[in-house]
Amino acid sequence: MxxxxxxxxxxxxxxxxxxxxxxxxxxxxxxxxxxxxxxxxxxxxxxxxxxxxxxxxxxxxxxxxxxxxxxxxxxxxxxxxxxxxxxxxxxxxxxxxxxxxxxxxxxxxxxxxxxxxxxxxxxxxxxxxxxxxxxxxxxxxxxxxxxxxxxxxxxxxxxxxxxxxxxxxxxxxxxxxxxxxxxxxxxxxxxxxxxxxxxxxxxxxxxxxxxRPWELLEANEWKLAALDRAVRGSVHEDADLRGAVVVEEGAAVDSGVVVEGPALIRSGASVGPNAYVRGATLVGEDATVGHGVEIKNSVLMAGATVGHLSYVGDSVLGRDVNFGAGTTVANLRHDDAPVKITVKGERVSTGRRKFGVVVGDDAKTGINVALDAGTILSPRVGIVPGETVTRDR
Missing domain, CATH: 3.90.550.10 (Spore Coat Polysaccharide Biosynthesis Protein SpsA; Chain A)
Structure with missing residues (x-):
């Protein structure tokens, strides 16, 4: 047929x-x-x-x-x-x-x-x-x-x-x-x-x-949950891989890294040293997770970079996004209500208590930037160092 x-x-x-x-x-x-x-x-x-x-x-x-x-x-x-x-x-x-x-x-x-x-x-x-x-x-x-x-x-x-x-x-x-x-x-x-x-x-x-963006996150949660552990890339002897973790050939996991599956680290990606990856997380081809970075339940598309001492939770980062050192993503509202994001000009509930940011291709943040829950950054947007972003940019 x-x-x-x-x-x-x-x-x-x-x-x-x-x-x-x-x-x-x-x-x-x-x-x-x-x-x-x-x-x-x-x-x-x-x-x-x-x-x-x-x-x-x-x-x-x-x-x-x-x-x-x-x-x-x-x-x-x-x-x-x-x-x-x-x-x-x-x-x-x-x-x-x-x-x-x-x-x-x-x-x-x-x-x-x-x-x-x-x-x-x-x-x-x-x-x-x-x-x-x-x-x-x-x-x-x-x-x-x-x-x-x-x-x-x-x-x-x-x-x-x-x-x-x-x-x-x-x-x-x-x-x-x-x-x-x-x-x-x-x-x-x-x-x-x-x-x-x-x-x-x-x-x-x-x-x-x-x-919608949170459904892409849900799709990855579904398919990553079916992973079987496989380590074909380079993993430092001091790294700790827990559960269903896949490290593709050509990927590198440095010393002091903890990865709690399900997680997929694709070819050409690098993680660490001293990084923490947890939840259903996809680290895409040639993506970089720097020193002291925590990534939780997120999708990093090909070439995305999260600089050292940063936190990204429940988020989707497009291709070749670059987060400067100390960039922090908020993924929880103070009132504990479901996070809303903008879809075709309207604020829409994601239905998720925890949801971070959606970032278009080639967007960049400077050092020590804070991104509020539900924020969308358009492709090629630049955020200056030290800024707190509470609205779509």
């Missing part, structure tokens, strides 16, 4: 991390987000991957190449971000027979995707506490009878996960009209499939739609 992986989106809600990198290519453990969707598809039996690209398409092409995980890769270009049905329509000329569709910015339980592929025409479903924020599936037994977008009074708690298997004729049903929000929705294609076929709701036990 062919699997269409949607990887054309920019990801405006996850800015500034997507300012020059497609959201599906943001790092989750040892690979981009879209690669987890592709892996799930291949594991479930996909014999071809069709990647729909658009924003910063070359980044996707460079990573996946012409073959990925032993299966051929074909690319389709969505020239305008006009919705999910439009994205699949961009791949139409490559489709031949029954086909699957997965969102490249979602994480799926691989076993659930395998059941989806085996079920024929189907849609992935996940039980949620508050269905009003999702497309909600109505069912009779396992068969889907209807789908309603963000209903005020949901009939079920089954959320649409954006994972589908469509019959071959759905290739001709992709020219749907634009919705009220101006996009051509794949759910309209699903609705027609429900009218003309029996469509199975396949429950996916674990699923995460990674749309």
């Amino acid at each position: 062919q699997a269409v992986v949607l990887a054309a989106g920019e990801g405006t809600r996850i800015r500034p991390l997507s300012a020059s990198l497609p959201k599906p290519m943001l790092p989750v453990a040892d690979r981009p987000l879209a690669a987890h969707a592709a892996d799930a598809a291949v594991s479930a039996g996909a014999d071809e991957l069709i990647l729909v690209v658009g924003y910063e398409a070359e980044t996707v092409r460079e990573y996946f190449g012409e073959e990925y995980a032993g299966v051929p890769v074909t690319y389709a270009v969505q020239r305008e971000q006009a919705g999910t049905a439009d994205a699949v329509r961009a791949a139409r000329e490559h489709l031949d027979g029954e086909f699957a569709v997965l969102n490249g910015d979602n994480l799926y339980d691989p076993a659930g995707v395998e059941r989806l592929f085996e079920a024929g025409p189907s849609v992935g479903a996940h039980r949620v506490e508050d269905p009003t924020s999702y497309g909600v599936l109505s069912t009779a037994g396992d068969s889907v009878t209807d789908i309603t977008e963000k209903p005020a009074e949901p009939q079920t708690d089954l959320a649409n996960t954006g994972a589908y298997v469509f019959p071959a004729e759905a290739r001709e049903w992709l020219d749907v009209p634009a919705s009220e929000r101006g996009e051509r929705e794949i759910t309209d294609v699903l609705a027609r499939t429900v009218r003309e076929h029996e469509v199975t709701a396949v429950e996916i036990d674990r699923w995460l739609d990674v749309g």
Whole structure:
């Protein structure tokens, strides 16, 4: 079966991390987000991957190449971000027979995707506490009878996960009209499939739609928790690695360092001396954690540097960020309420009691800078030494 992986989106809600990198290519453990969707598809039996690209398409092409995980890769270009049905329509000329569709910015339980592929025409479903924020599936037994977008009074708690298997004729049903929000929705294609076929709701036990910065942190918490200890890089005899810690070949851990897993230290990265890394932490390729630095439950993307005597907690640092010595991140409000951050101009609760900062590529802080919880720094922003930053910059 062919699997269409949607990887054309920019990801405006996850800015500034997507300012020059497609959201599906943001790092989750040892690979981009879209690669987890592709892996799930291949594991479930996909014999071809069709990647729909658009924003910063070359980044996707460079990573996946012409073959990925032993299966051929074909690319389709969505020239305008006009919705999910439009994205699949961009791949139409490559489709031949029954086909699957997965969102490249979602994480799926691989076993659930395998059941989806085996079920024929189907849609992935996940039980949620508050269905009003999702497309909600109505069912009779396992068969889907209807789908309603963000209903005020949901009939079920089954959320649409954006994972589908469509019959071959759905290739001709992709020219749907634009919705009220101006996009051509794949759910309209699903609705027609429900009218003309029996469509199975396949429950996916674990699923995460990674749309906002704290969800990227959650995605890494999920995948890093599955690590098995492996030490292939250089680790000083006086370093202390505890639990599920992976040190890739080419990475270096200096003396006096304590790493409490789950943690992944990628190739080219250096940690220490006398640093403390704990929680679910990704230290990306060629990243640097300096002397006396503490990193807790955070993502440091490729090339990020945290200078000596600094603290970073529950944060996401973009590529080539440079924190000067003594930079301190606050990750807890004094009133103990969930931390809020700005998403598309509005302050939104992360739902997390502890959350630090989100920093775009190439941003820099001087020495002894303090960053308040929920602060966002845009790409290439510079913060002068000694400043306390309480608002987005």
